[in-house]
Amino acid sequence: MTIPALPTSRHEGDKAGALDESITAWALAARGGDTDAVERFVRALHRDVQRYVAHLCADPQAVDDLAQDTFLRALGSLHRFEGRSSARAWLLSIARRAVIDSYRYAAGRPRLSDVPDWQLAVELAQPQNLPGFDDGIALVDLLASLPDERRDAFVLTQLVGLPYAEAAEVSKCPVGTIRSRVARARATLMALLDDAGTSHALEAVGEDEPAVVAA
Template sequence: MAGAKAHSTPRSPGCSAAGSTTTGRRLTGPAGLWFMPMTATASDDEAVTALALSAAKGNGRALEAFIKATQQDVWRFVAYLSDVGSADDLTQETFLRAIGAIPRFSARSSARTWLLAIARHVVADHIRHVRSRPRTTRGARPEHLIDGDRHARGFEDLVEVTTMIADLTTDQREALLLTQLLGLSYADAAAVCGCPVGTIRSRVARARDALLADAEPDDLTG
């Protein structure tokens, strides 16, 4: 596994995904607010898990392929859950931890679920670390997007989404991101968050209600 390098993770892949040809799930709101799930299929998850199991046995090429297959999911998750300015570093840290832990991966859950759980812990550690310092933002606020991303297809929708979800609670935001943005099942999202499936359903419902409530004033005023 020495051949796989976490620093090979591309920088800021998340914004380009806004223009991907996936099936969007629309929430009523200004400028047409869309969540673009990654529409991973069961066969995709099985293939990624197979790569992780092979990497666990020391296959360096499998590890590199595993990182390539999952890096976009990780970047998008940490960017929306924390902030875009920290997303590259948090993605890097997630894969460093995953590389250290992958020899113990035994597929009790899918590799994607396992990796996103690591990413969630990385974000939690990051938030605890910076909480004592003055902060001017919550979540992935648009002003933290790098200049190159401002020209990406779908930037306006990205700004819309990041602004609105930043005002959700952390629990609501991560449940919504896992199920609506990354396309995880409620069961897999519950495994990532370490809570019952019913709790995830409740958090997603409350997040949707909050987003719709935020959108209504703009719809009424035009």
Template sequence: MPTHLSGVRDRAAAPDDDQITEWALAAARGDATATEEFIAATRLHVWRFITRACGDAHSADDLTQETYLRALRSLPRFAARCHARTWLLSIARRVVVDRYRSNAARPRLADTADWQAAAERTQQTGLPGFDEGVALLDLLESLDRPRRESFILTQVKGLSYEEAASIAGCPIGTVRSRVNRARQNLTRLLESAESAA
């Protein structure tokens, strides 16, 4: 059969789906010539499908090769419930999807030598940062355990006084008192820290 310089068959001589399916079935039985015919008859279709699906002609060659590797491993299980070209393109689709998933899961590399400075430049300003968070934790640690627990449950976690009382195992009035005293202690500590600065 005549071929172009690229090795792709002339369109006028392209085999139909029934012939391609016959080659696939013969290839599944171990016929090496049928395997070559099957690949030659479908390669351009697979490559074009992958190129359109991934939008990257450079990756299409690798993904086409991966498609045929998977197809040849699966060929003994091919039962011809559909045309072989349809079956092969479904494998190609899975190969493209798997590549997208793999790329999405892979960490991206930054094209910068000073990654820490780049990360710091992307931080929003005006929000409490790490240092403020550490200072707040230190202030909370200065409270006694019952006051700290009541304050965190109601003011940080947003639980009601009733829910906090149930968790702490004490009356609601006790939780209110502890939260009030914790606020007073924290306010006093913040005022003394500001005056020292």
């Protein structure tokens, strides 16, 4: 059975880079009070933020609130954004902080359930046409088998689409570490897909970045 691979062509990479430049330009214009730029900035990154917080969050019902919190924080901090990194990486760093803060807040409150359901949130947030999605092999189930740090690196680079350097900035680790984590995550996913007879699904993933498998 055929499973569509994630797009990794040079043309797709160029389009993604151009979009990131536009989004960063909108963020800088929004900082100057351009309301149209604010709307474009939010609209362009809303789905990425939802997908990322769904991946990090244990409560699928909190995803929309966390995404809203992320944008409120970002819009309140735009005056400090100078465009030294892409607006996407900057915003996802804020999203990570919003999720961490929500965990800290929840830690001091009674919990009604200890069953994490981030898997459902990711499945609801992920786009169509990802490996396995259309053929009954849920990507979220495969991702759940990965260690947290490798899953995070894979989601940032292969699903959200951040360059490795910007994923390293979001994760606050060296870029070589991100490459290593993605390579190891990809190897694990390939093995799982191979067991299902569909290992070709991830063959193109990550080809634009060298795989550095370090200890």
